[in-house]
Amino acid sequence: MATKAAMVNGDDAPSPKKPALAKRQAQKSGPNVVDKTVGVWNEFRQFLSDVRGEMRKVVTPKRKEVEATTTVVIVAVFIFGLYFFVVDWIFGFGLDRLLKRLSGLPD
Numbered sequence: 001m002a003t004k005a006a007m008v009n010g011d012d013a014p015s016p017k018k019p020a021l022a023k024r025q026a027q028k029s030g031p032n033v034v035d036k037t038v039g040v041w042n043e044f045r046q047f048l049s050d051v052r053g054e055m056r057k058v059v060t061p062k063r064k065e066v067e068a069t070t071t072v073v074i075v076a077v078f079i080f081g082l083y084f085f086v087v088d089w090i091f092g093f094g095l096d097r098l099l100k101r102l103s104g105l106p107d
Contacts (some may be wrong), residue, residue, distance in 0.1 A: 063071075100106075
């Protein structure tokens with residue numbers, strides 16, 4: 001469709017697009033598939049590089065360290081087990097006594 005100025009001058013041909021407009025339209029459509037693929041590939045390479053750097057920091061514990069930490073875990077499990085057994089017994093006993101008193105049954 002011709003602009004108002006073009007119609008006044010008698011020129012019905014549409015004006016050519018300006019380069020800035022074409023550039024803005026290209027930016028609106030976003031990057032093409034190749035650019036996206038290259039970007040994803042570069043991010044993946046950076047990720048692998050970061051993984052390699054972190055894996056260089058990893059050390060394997062000695063046998064003595066593994067035995068010590070295993071012993072600590074086993075002792076902690078038994079202590080927590082005993083604690084929860086006692087707490088459960090106390091609550092169970094208290095709840096049993098409370099329900100017997102509320103129901104009127106003899107002890």
